[in-house]
Amino acid sequence: MERFKKIYKQGVLEVVEIWVDTETGVNYIFHRYGDAAGFTPLLDKDGKPILTPQ
Secondary structure (H helix, E strand, C coil): CCCCEEEEEECCCCEEEEEECCCCEEEEEEEEEEEEEEECCCCCCCCCCCCCCC
């Protein structure tokens, strides 16, 4: 089983994806624009990671 699973993708040149860690349920957002990219946890309004139930 793969640890990370992509659950959402938007865009071609400017890409936004949401990935889920299948072991912890934590959601991450990946953003790429040109040669720059970032991968960080998605947080709720209280600063806690957004979780997907396993």
